Amino acid sequence: MASGIHKYTVQEAQNASMGQAGAKFISDGEEHTGTFVAIQCLEDTVFEELIPDDTVNGYGVGSYNGNTMASETISAGTTIYGRWTKIELDVSAGGLVIAYIG
Numbered sequence: 001m002a003s004g005i006h007k008y009t010v011q012e013a014q015n016a017s018m019g020q021a022g023a024k025f026i027s028d029g030e031e032h033t034g035t036f037v038a039i040q041c042l043e044d045t046v047f048e049e050l051i052p053d054d055t056v057n058g059y060g061v062g063s064y065n066g067n068t069m070a071s072e073t074i075s076a077g078t079t080i081y082g083r084w085t086k087i088e089l090d091v092s093a094g095g096l097v098i099a100y101i102g
Contacts, residue, residue: 021101029091036087037102040079046071046093053083060084 026032029048039050050069052058059082061070073093074080083102089095 023101024099026087026089026097026099027091027095029089032087032099033085034099034101036084036099038079038081038100039084039087040098040100041074041076042096042098043076043094045074045076045095045097046090047074047088047095048090049086049088050084051086053085058082058084 021037024032024034024036031049035053047061047069049062050060051062052060052064055062055064058064059067059069062068084099087097087099089097
């Protein structure tokens with residue numbers, strides 16, 4: 001059995017990319033886990049934790065792939081795509097997102 005994104009049919013992958021697997025509105029500083037394929041920032045947002053599904057090649061808050069989004073403000077209206085397993089906002093710095101499940 002294939003793992004990760006390769007386990008989806010073309011139709012399932014297209015549906016997930018369009019948010020048809022559902023979404024989670026996140027406005028608190030709690031830890032939210034799952035598989036998220038896109039994060040839309042509704043206001044300027046700073047992440048306390050953003051853990052990629054692929055911790056070798058992914059990006060997030062941490063030293064994944066030699067890059068980090070720690071302390072970076074993502075502007076309102078921005079949508080970032082990828083695969084993450086954990087999202088936690090730094091609400092003291094601001095943040096309000098819709099995380100799309102996939």
